[in-house]
Amino acid sequence: MRASDAHKFQEGKKSPLAVAVGRMDPSPAAAAAAAYGGKAADAYRRALGTAASAAAYAVLARSMAREMLPDELRAAVRWGASLVSARLGWGRRERRTLVVRSHAGGGGGHEDNNLLFDAAQTYLTSRLDPRAMRRLGLTVSKARDDGGGDGWRARLFIEPGDSTTDVFDGVEFTWKSVPLPAGEKKAKSGELSADGDRDFLLELSFDAEHTATAMERYVPFVMKTAKETQRRERGLKICMNEGRMWYIINHHHPATFDTLAMDAALKQSIVADLDLFTKRRDHYRRIGKAWKRGYLLHGPPGTGKSSLVAAMANHLRYNLYDLDLSHALSNLTLQWLLLATPNRSILVIEDIDCCCDAVVRDGDGSKTPPPPPPATREDEDNDGDSSDYPHSPPPRRGNAPAKHKPNENQVTLSGLLNLIDGLWSASSDERIIVFTTNYKDRLDPALLRPGRMDMHIYMGYCGWEAFKTLAHNYFLVDDHPLFPEIQELISQVEVTPAEVSEMLLRCEDADVALRGLVELLVEKKKQGRRDVQQ
Numbered sequence: 001m002r003a004s005d006a007h008k009f010q011e012g013k014k015s016p017l018a019v020a021v022g023r024m025d026p027s028p029a030a031a032a033a034a035a036y037g038g039k040a041a042d043a044y045r046r047a048l049g050t051a052a053s054a055a056a057y058a059v060l061a062r063s064m065a066r067e068m069l070p071d072e073l074r075a076a077v078r079w080g081a082s083l084v085s086a087r088l089g090w091g092r093r094e095r096r097t098l099v100v101r102s103h104a105g106g107g108g109g110h111e112d113n114n115l116l117f118d119a120a121q122t123y124l125t126s127r128l129d130p131r132a133m134r135r136l137g138l139t140v141s142k143a144r145d146d147g148g149g150d151g152w153r154a155r156l157f158i159e160p161g162d163s164t165t166d167v168f169d170g171v172e173f174t175w176k177s178v179p180l181p182a183g184e185k186k187a188k189s190g191e192l193s194a195d196g197d198r199d200f201l202l203e204l205s206f207d208a209e210h211t212a213t214a215m216e217r218y219v220p221f222v223m224k225t226a227k228e229t230q231r232r233e234r235g236l237k238i239c240m241n242e243g244r245m246w247y248i249i250n251h252h253h254p255a256t257f258d259t260l261a262m263d264a265a266l267k268q269s270i271v272a273d274l275d276l277f278t279k280r281r282d283h284y285r286r287i288g289k290a291w292k293r294g295y296l297l298h299g300p301p302g303t304g305k306s307s308l309v310a311a312m313a314n315h316l317r318y319n320l321y322d323l324d325l326s327h328a329l330s331n332l333t334l335q336w337l338l339l340a341t342p343n344r345s346i347l348v349i350e351d352i353d354c355c356c357d358a359v360v361r362d363g364d365g366s367k368t369p370p371p372p373p374p375a376t377r378e379d380e381d382n383d384g385d386s387s388d389y390p391h392s393p394p395p396r397r398g399n400a401p402a403k404h405k406p407n408e409n410q411v412t413l414s415g416l417l418n419l420i421d422g423l424w425s426a427s428s429d430e431r432i433i434v435f436t437t438n439y440k441d442r443l444d445p446a447l448l449r450p451g452r453m454d455m456h457i458y459m460g461y462c463g464w465e466a467f468k469t470l471a472h473n474y475f476l477v478d479d480h481p482l483f484p485e486i487q488e489l490i491s492q493v494e495v496t497p498a499e500v501s502e503m504l505l506r507c508e509d510a511d512v513a514l515r516g517l518v519e520l521l522v523e524k525k526k527q528g529r530r531d532v533q534q
């Protein structure tokens with residue numbers, strides 16, 4: 001009976017049974033029934049009275065306790081009560097546990113690795129806090145440092161038997177490392193990993209009500225975070241083509257956006273553009289465009305175009321695919337090479353003006369030659385030799401074959417652009433293509449038309465801001481007595497960041513190196529005046 005019903009009953013209103021009795025003749029059976037009903041009502045009234053007194057006592061005891069017991073004592077009593085409740089299992093939530101073994105259960109070998117096991121270890125390494133846990137495993141393994149030199153990497157992991165709790169979207173997930181049962185141990189040396197041996201499995205447990213969150217959101221989040229971490233830690237590669245093959249070597253170019261000497265606003269806009277690009281997978285899908293981005297870097301030699309490409313690769317942690325078109329002998333070979341470039345890579349074609357037929361043609365069909373290089377002492381000595389310059393522009397990698405008119409099979413600009421727009425764009429995602437040139441104004445308009453290269457970036461001569469970056473890179477100086485003179489000179493002459501770098505590299509003493517730079521700038525200024533007079 002509900003309390004409200006009992007309450008109604010207690011107020012003396014007749015029970016359904018009593019009402020029925022009142023309306024019928026008082027037969028012996030009815031009288032007996034009435035007597036029984038009265039007894040039941042009395043017993044009920046008594047029980048209710050007892051309950052009411054017990055409740056009153058409880059309220060009284062609680063208010064007395066509040067008055068008389070100190071807060072600390074009451075907290076201790078509460079804690080004791082919760083401990084007892086936990087021991088007895090009162091109010092305990094139902095839990096689920098996912099067992100994550102190191103192997104997927106196939107035939108063994110590396111292909112059989114359980115990707116979640118590896119990902120969870122990587123993920124947990126970044127989540128474990130040695131200040132918060134009393135005991136942790138630690139391994140130190142060889143790794144390349146940022147400059148490509150020998151370094152080391154420390155990794156934390158949960159020791160078998162220990163556990164840690166991670167919170168994701170307000171839900172607690174407990175990871176526990178559990179020693180493998182004796183029968184399951186695989187103590188073969190070949191199965192040892194950098195994170196310690198794998199004689200353990202991982203258990204992921206959570207409240208049963210959060211099973212969907214665990215399976216649909218948390219596990220994918222762990223996989224994704226671990227992938228990002230691995231990508232950041234992985235050494236970069238630079239791939240160079242020979243025939244249909246890419247040859248891979250480690251990429252340790254130290255250029256970063258911090259070391260790059262260029263206009264600060266331009267630098268910032270490039271970084272922002274790259275960052276936005278990497279986040280826009282859904283955007284590209286929605287607008288029905290391939291997820292790729294093209295950059296055309298142009299400017300005089302030695303202004304940092306190659307350094308910018310390296311900085312992009314280091315920033316995005318993408319491998320570089322440096323495509324030498326003179327080694328891709330036909331459009332078919334090019335097709336193979338492009339198809340073999342994976343997601344998250346940067347395809348670079350340097351000095352595009354020197355490759356295939358990318359320069360504009362004159363009316364007679366001949367290519368417009370690039371302007372002759374500035375006269376050098378050797379040119380002056382070797383009088384007349386520069387006459388063959390238009391037919392043999394400077395080779396790209398020192399041993400690149402001299403250019404000749406493309407034939408049917410040879411790589412052509414239109415072939416290259418068609419492949420890039422078609423096959424290359426459709427075959428994978430998140431790729432960047434970079435063309436560099438010293439002579440943008442001489443490029444075929446097909447390469448320059450809107451939509452082809454998303455960003456045209458001019459890398460110019462060394463300005464004051466760029467010089468300050470270089471001075472800081474080389475000597476960690478932000479000010480020097482020679483700075484005003486250098487600022488004045490640098491605004492009057494054309495000097496490339498490469499030339500400035502070379503002067504700063506000559507001597508470890510900042511005073512001497514900066515003095516040498518001043519001399520170079522003064523000499524350039526004089527030379528400029530002479531050129532104007534002639």
Ligand SMILES: Nc1ncnc2c1ncn2[C@@H]1O[C@H](COP(=O)(O)OP(=O)(O)OP(=O)(O)O)[C@@H](O)[C@H]1O
Nearest residue numbers: 259260261300301302303304305306307497498501
């Ligand atoms: N903007 C810059 N910031 C920092 N260092 C630079 C910059 N430009 C040039 N350098 C220095 O000069 C060297 C050559 O520069 P880099 O090869 O990047 O120039 P480039 O424009 O690609 O030249 P090229 O057109 O001849 O290929 C670099 O290794 C670097 O030391």
